[in-house]
Amino acid sequence: MQRTRFGEMACSIARTLDVIGEPWSPLILRDVWAGVRRFDHIQADLGISRKVLTERLNHLVEQGVLERLPYDARPRHEYHLTAKGADLVEMLMVMARWGDRWLAGEAGPPVLYRHHACGQIGHVDPRCSHCGEPMHADDVDLLPGPGSA
Amino acid sequence: MQRTRFGEMACSIARTLDVIGEPWSPLILRDVWAGVRRFDHIQADLGISRKVLTERLNHLVEQGVLERLPYDARPRHEYHLTAKGADLVEMLMVMARWGDRWLAGEAGPPVLYRHHACGQIGHVDPRCSHCGEPMHADDVDLLPGPGSA
DNA sequence: AAGTGGGGTTCCCTTACGGAACCCGGGGGT
DNA sequence: ACCCCCGGGTTCCGTAAGGGAACCCCACTT
Numbered sequence: 612m613q614r615t616r617f618g619e620m621a622c623s624i625a626r627t628l629d630v631i632g633e634p635w636s637p638l639i640l641r642d643v644w645a646g647v648r649r650f651d652h653i654q655a656d657l658g659i660s661r662k663v664l665t666e667r668l669n670h671l672v673e674q675g676v677l678e679r680l681p682y683d684a685r686p687r688h689e690y691h692l693t694a695k696g697a698d699l700v701e702m703l704m705v706m707a708r709w710g711d712r713w714l715a716g717e718a719g720p721p722v723l724y725r726h727h728a729c730g731q732i733g734h735v736d737p738r739c740s741h742c743g744e745p746m747h748a749d750d751v752d753l754l755p756g757p758g759s760a
Numbered sequence: 761m762q763r764t765r766f767g768e769m770a771c772s773i774a775r776t777l778d779v780i781g782e783p784w785s786p787l788i789l790r791d792v793w794a795g796v797r798r799f800d801h802i803q804a805d806l807g808i809s810r811k812v813l814t815e816r817l818n819h820l821v822e823q824g825v826l827e828r829l830p831y832d833a834r835p836r837h838e839y840h841l842t843a844k845g846a847d848l849v850e851m852l853m854v855m856a857r858w859g860d861r862w863l864a865g866e867a868g869p870p871v872l873y874r875h876h877a878c879g880q881i882g883h884v885d886p887r888c889s890h891c892g893e894p895m896h897a898d899d900v901d902l903l904p905g906p907g908s909a
Numbered sequence: 910a911a912g913t914g915g916g917g918t919t920c921c922c923t924t925a926c927g928g929a930a931c932c933c934g935g936g937g938g939t
Numbered sequence: 940a941c942c943c944c945c946g947g948g949t950t951c952c953g954t955a956a957g958g959g960a961a962c963c964c965c966a967c968t969t
Contacts, residue, residue, distance in 0.1 A: 615927080617787070623857075627859040638773065662959085663958080665918080687915060687916080702854045706851055709772070709850075710773060713844050715775075719905055719906035721770040721905050722905050724900045725901045726893070728891055728894075729893065733891070735886045735895050736886070736887050736889040737853065737854065737885070737886055737887075738885050739877065739884070740882040743892075744875070747847075750875060751874060752876070753871050753872070753874075754872045758868045758870040800945085809927045809928060810928090814949080834936075
């Protein structure tokens with residue numbers, strides 16, 4: 612949606628926004644992740660306009676985040692996450708965690724996450740890939756990397 | 761920006777998008793996190809229109825993600841992350857990680873993250889808060905929570 | 910032959926973005 | 940005292956994007 616294209620910036624956050632930063636895109640990914648995979652189901656679930664849903668789905672398919680798969684001999688298809696798209700789900704889980712903490716209020720979280728490995732309800736916890744200790748805002752320094760030109 | 765307000769939905773992802781989902785907002789938070797805290801500096805760094813920057817900053821302050829702090833006797837101020845805002849930085853780090861993996865290409869990541877605890881270059885790795893094992897798209901089941909009404 | 914359901918297009922209206930110009934208050938220089 | 944600058948916005952206008960509803964095409968089903 613944005614007039615300014617973020618993809619040109621030397622910033623991985625900006626580039627990521629170019630793929631999934633348009634309005635509705637994260638919610639579409641959430642739906643597909645949660646098993647709502649068909650055009651009309653997504654449209655009904657989100658209340659998004661059909662026009663915009665078409666645009667978003669096409670963009671996400673072009674970007675390799677979703678793929679369109681037939682589920683019938685007729686021209687019927689479903690949207691599925693690719694590996695690239697499945698990798699975005701951690702971003703969704705982090706967003707959900709933040710909303711649970713800061714916005715859910717009295718009622719508590721709308722959705723719980725049960726982790727297969729331990730069978731318990733948990734949430735996502737960002738840790739350093741190197742040492743495994745927590746990795747939050749104040750735990751890192753930013754340095755220019757090879758692609759910083 | 762979105763016409764439809766996401767805040768009403770029983771979904772923490774949608775509610776989070778209501779706070780930081782408008783175009784430019786994540787990049788503004790990135791700038792403030794990285795130490796670019798003043799109106800004109802952010803404006804120049806992003807190339808965003810002054811009008812939209814004003815709107816975004818006001819919204820982020822209203823939502824308690826940023827605070828406006830004076831840095832001079834004159835009416836001069838800087839924007840800083842609140843605790844609520846600092847907690848969003850993990851989302852930025854996850855987005856950056858995804859962009860680094862899938863979009864950076866030959867040149868490599870534009871920014872490196874050095875973790876204070878271990879002093880090494882690393883990236884954020886989402887793990888289960890309960891057992892500490894990795895938590896990715898296929899590692900969880902979604903269950904209705906207390907706030908699911 | 911008429912109906913239905915998935916999956917989109919098309920049209921029109923309104924809202925929000927982008928850009929540039931303008932404004933305002935407090936110093937500082939001369 | 941006068942003028943200019945600088946941070947931090949506000950105003951105005953043209954254009955592009957979102958929302959909604961109607962329409963369309965195709966492959967069955969009855």
